[in-house]
Amino acid sequence: xxxxxxxxxxxxxxxxxxxxxxxxxxxxxxxxxxxxxxxxxxxxxxxxxxxxxxxxxxxxxxxxxxxxxxxxxxxxxxxxxxxxxxxxxxxxxxxxxxxxxxxxxxxxxxxxxxxxxxxxxxxxxxxxxxxxxxxxxxxxxxxxxxxxxxxxxxxxxxxxxxxxxxxxxxxxxxxxxxxxxxxxxxxxxxxxxxxxxxxxxxxxxxxxxxxxxxxxxxxxxxxxxxxxxxxxxxxxxxxxxxxxxxxxxxxxxxxxxxxxxxxxxxxxxxxxxxxxxxxxxxxxxxxxxxxxxxxxxxxxxxxxxxxxxxxxxxxxxxxxxxxxxxxxxxxxxxxxxxxxxxxxxxxxxxxxxxxxxxxxxxxxxxxxxxxxxxxxxxxxxxxxxxxxxxxxxxxxxxxxxxxxxxxxxxxxxxxxxxxxxxxxxxxxxxxxxxxxxxxxxxxxxxxxxxxxxxxxxxxxxxxxxxxxxxxxxxxxxxxxxxxxxxxxxxxxxxxxxxxxxxxxxxxxxxxxxxxxxxxxxxxxxxxxx
DNA sequence: GGTTAGTTGATATG
DNA sequence: CATATCAACTAACC
Numbered sequence: 001x002x003x004x005x006x007x008x009x010x011x012x013x014x015x016x017x018x019x020x021x022x023x024x025x026x027x028x029x030x031x032x033x034x035x036x037x038x039x040x041x042x043x044x045x046x047x048x049x050x051x052x053x054x055x056x057x058x059x060x061x062x063x064x065x066x067x068x069x070x071x072x073x074x075x076x077x078x079x080x081x082x083x084x085x086x087x088x089x090x091x092x093x094x095x096x097x098x099x100x101x102x103x104x105x106x107x108x109x110x111x112x113x114x115x116x117x118x119x120x121x122x123x124x125x126x127x128x129x130x131x132x133x134x135x136x137x138x139x140x141x142x143x144x145x146x147x148x149x150x151x152x153x154x155x156x157x158x159x160x161x162x163x164x165x166x167x168x169x170x171x172x173x174x175x176x177x178x179x180x181x182x183x184x185x186x187x188x189x190x191x192x193x194x195x196x197x198x199x200x201x202x203x204x205x206x207x208x209x210x211x212x213x214x215x216x217x218x219x220x221x222x223x224x225x226x227x228x229x230x231x232x233x234x235x236x237x238x239x240x241x242x243x244x245x246x247x248x249x250x251x252x253x254x255x256x257x258x259x260x261x262x263x264x265x266x267x268x269x270x271x272x273x274x275x276x277x278x279x280x281x282x283x284x285x286x287x288x289x290x291x292x293x294x295x296x297x298x299x300x301x302x303x304x305x306x307x308x309x310x311x312x313x314x315x316x317x318x319x320x321x322x323x324x325x326x327x328x329x330x331x332x333x334x335x336x337x338x339x340x341x342x343x344x345x346x347x348x349x350x351x352x353x354x355x356x357x358x359x360x361x362x363x364x365x366x367x368x369x370x371x372x373x374x375x376x377x378x379x380x381x382x383x384x385x386x387x388x389x390x391x392x393x394x395x396x397x398x399x400x401x402x403x404x405x406x407x408x409x410x411x412x413x414x415x416x417x418x419x420x421x422x423x424x425x426x427x428x429x430x431x432x433x434x435x436x437x438x439x440x441x442x443x444x445x446x447x448x449x450x451x452x453x454x455x456x457x458x459x460x461x462x463x464x465x466x467x468x469x470x471x472x473x474x475x476x477x478x479x480x481x482x483x484x485x486x487x488x489x490x491x492x493x494x495x496x497x498x499x500x501x502x503x504x505x506x507x508x509x510x511x512x513x514x515x516x517x518x519x520x521x522x523x524x525x526x527x528x529x
Numbered sequence: 530g531g532t533t534a535g536t537t538g539a540t541a542t543g
Numbered sequence: 544c545a546t547a548t549c550a551a552c553t554a555a556c557c
Contacts, residue, residue, distance in 0.1 A: 158554060159536075247537035293536040302536080366537065373538095417552040421538045428538075491550090498552070 005039045007100040011107040012044045012082070013115070014139055015268035016067045017224040018074045020174040022136040023106040028078075028178040030104055035182040041100060042075055043083045044068060045092055046203060055393040058214035059361035061205070063222035063396050067267050068202045070223030079181045083200040090121045097129040106134045108268070111144055111311035112400045139268055140304055141276050142166050144311035147304075155312040157324070157415065159293050162305045174274040216359035220260055220396060227264030231275060234259050241282050242289035244296040251366035252352070252429050252438035259296070260362055262397035265303065276300060303402060309415075310401030317404040319385060324414035327504070328497045330376070330383035337382055339480050340375050341390045343443070346472070346479030349429035349455055350374050352442035359442075361396035372410035373423040377494055379481050384411040412494065419494040422487050426455045445470045 010027040018024060024042070031038045056064075072082035085092055096102060105126050110116065119135075126133045137143035147165055148155060156162040205212075220226075234240065249257040264270035279297050283289050292298030315321040319328070339345050343354035353367045363371075368391075374380065375387045384407040391407075392398045405415065412419035429438070436454035440447045446454055448468040453460050457472060458479055465471045472478050 158534095160534085161555075245536085249537090251537095295536095298536070369537070412552080415553095416535085417554090418535080418538090419552065420550065421552095424539065427540090495550095495552090 004101045006037055006103040008038050008040050008104045009096070009100075009102055009106070010040065010042045011105060012042060012071065013107065014110060014266070015108040016044075016071050017227075017269055017271060018071070018078065018177045019224065019228070020138070020176075020271035020274045021108075021178075022138050022175060023108050023134065025175055025178055026134050026136070027104065027106045028181060031181060032179075038103075040080055040181060041083050042080055043085050043096075044071075045085050045087065045089050046207075047088050048086060049088060051208065055389065057358075057361065057393045058209045058211065059216055059394070060396050060398065061208040062215060062218070063220070063263060063361070064267065065203060065205050065208055066222030066226075067224070067269050070225050070269075072202050074177075074224055077180075078178055079183050081200075082202060084202055085200065089118055090125065093122050093125050094129065097125070097131055102129070102131050104132045104134070106136070108139055109135045109137045110139065111307065113314040116314075138271070138273070140307045141171055141272050141300070142169055142304055142308070144304075144308040147308045148312055155309040155324075156305075157309070159302070159305055162308065163292060163301065166301070166304065171273060171276060174271055174277055216361065219360050220263055220362060222263070222267065222269065222396075224264075224269045227261065227270035230259070230261060230264065231270055231278065234261075235278055235282060238282055238286060241279065241296055242286045245290045245294040246299060246365065247294055249364070249366070250432040251364040251370065252349070252433045253364075254437060254441060256362070256364065258299075258364060262399075263362065266397045266399045272300060272303065306401045306405035309405060317385070317388060317400060319383065319413065322408075322414075325408055326413045326497065326501045328377075328411070328413060328494070331381055333380065333382055336380045336480060337375075337386055339477070340371070340380060340382070340387075344477045345374070345425075345481075346458070346477040347374070347425040347483070348436070348439045348443050348446055348457060348476075350425050352439045355442040357391075357394050361394060363395075368406065369410055370423045370425065370428055372407060374425055376407075376411035377419055377490055378422045378487050379425070379483055379490070381490055381493065384408060384413060387411075417498075419498070420491055422491070425483055430455055443476070445476050 008027045008030050010024045015021060015023070027040055027042070031040045068082065068084065075082050085096065087095075105122075107119070110119065123133050137145070146169070147162070150165050150169070151161070156165060209215075246258070251257075261270060261275065265272055265275070276297070279300070283297065289295065290298075292301050309324060310316040313323050316324070319325045319330075336345075340350070341354065343351035343358065345351055345354075350371055353363050353371050356367075357363045357371075372384070372387055375382050376384050388403055388407045391403050395403070408414035409416045429436075433439075435451045436446075436449070439454055446457060446468075448470065449457055449460070453464075457465070457470070457476065460468065460472075462471070470476050
């Protein structure tokens with residue numbers, strides 16, 4: 001035992017990459033400082049209990065599995081490997097701290113409440129075992145805590161305000177992949193384990209999912225190499241980068257009209273900071289280009305915006321107790337929710353989007369707008385939290401901060417307040433796909449409906465429906481609500497809810513003013529001066 | 530207190 | 544394709 005090396009652990013959670021990974025670099029530097037004493041073990045912890053209750057759809061499990069596989073390959077290239085440890089982090093760590101003679105632990109910080117608690121617990125255990133812990137904020141371009149601090153310890157609630165703060169913050173360069181480690185850093189002293197360390201292998205897909213029938217086509221393979229290649233492919237297209245304006249991209253093109261880099265950013269397969277710098281290199285060479293908030297760089301900044309807000313409120317994913325969210329009396333409706341989430345609302349545009357989501361794990365941002373508005377303030381009057389849960393399960397890029405923030409935006413619960421702007425489940429999609437090709441792809445039962453009527457099949461006579469081979473109520477659902485009337489009813493419900501929220505706010509302001517008057521501690525000081 | 534601006538609505542009209 | 548209207552929101556700033 002006396003000859004056992006001291007182990008340096010880098011703990012991967014998000015940030016599944018070897019490029020631009022400051023915590024991994026720190027770990028490698030420690031090892032390189034004295035390779036005869038230190039060895040590196042990069043780990044990923046797979047919690048079998050989480051598999052049971054975590055709402056992660058099959059497509060995202062596959063994306064994670066592929067990301068771990070590529071991470072393992074990329075670590076092998078620097079003479080290391082990935083150790084996938086099965087167990088719960090707080091119980092696993094004390095064991096490996098002892099078994100592996102651990103002296104140092106590095107990881108990337110996270111702002112999600114579950115992660116914050118977990119990391120605090122692990123830090124305590126590390127302290128008890130005399131393990132040094134180093135954390136780095138590298139999931140976002142700007143450290144959310146720093147932005148909060150620069151804004152007087154509160155979140156900027158408008159994009160412009162956010163931008164005015166971060167524009168003054170210098171973004172340091174992205175880091176390279178760590179240099180190759182000395183060969184000897186792979187531990188050989190783990191006697192109780194078999195030689196190949198098979199128990200630490202990257203899980204096969206069937207360890208993560210039980211029902212492979214839920215897997216859709218593999219349109220966006222997971223992993224660092226995939227993410228970097230995808231970035232490269234888009235960076236080459238200077239014209240695309242410089243003219244990109246989100247509102248002008250199509251929500252219902254058959255192939256994505258946007259980059260689909262979001263799943264890679266979510267898992268940290270791609271560094272947002274690298275994306276930021278690479279993007280700026282292209283923009284610098286081409287002074288005439290689109291600008292935030294609609295530009296590609298602007299999209300990246302929205303991610304930062306939501307991360308900062310989310311970091312300031314552990315209830316960011318709930319309506320009640322959320323300092324950003326208006327309180328709106330949404331109503332439960334299991335039938336409507338089921339119809340929405342499985343693409344059976346009877347509105348072909350909405351249903352096509354929801355089916356694409358379930359099959360492929362990605363839908364265009366504006367398509368998310370359309371279905372989110374439909375579920376909440378537009379038509380079904382169901383809480384944004386319900387929609388959030390469905391997205392959380394099905395999106396490859398589901399991200400706690402962005403998902404909640406965007407749901408609040410679309411339901412006009414926070415950040416966005418022009419609730420009278422309602423997306424039409426009929427008209428919106430027609431603008432970019434008048435033929436309804438997208439609908440025909442994802443709702444093939446409607447494939448014989450002509451362009452003029454495919455967005456509103458209820459307008460077809462029964463005879464026509466029979467002629468098109470798709471009778472409503474039998475082959476495709478009747479629409480569950482009448483948008484033309486219900487969106488107006490909902491509009492007045494929103495107006496009512498807004499009034500109440502305003503009153504509530506005024507009352508709070510009044511009482512705090514009164515308190516100041518009744519108990520003028522701070523102002524008395526001023527008066528003395 | 531008043532004004533202005535806010536990533537991405539729909540519709541009617543010229 | 545551009546603009547006004549619909550009914551009228553909020554946060555930030557002066």
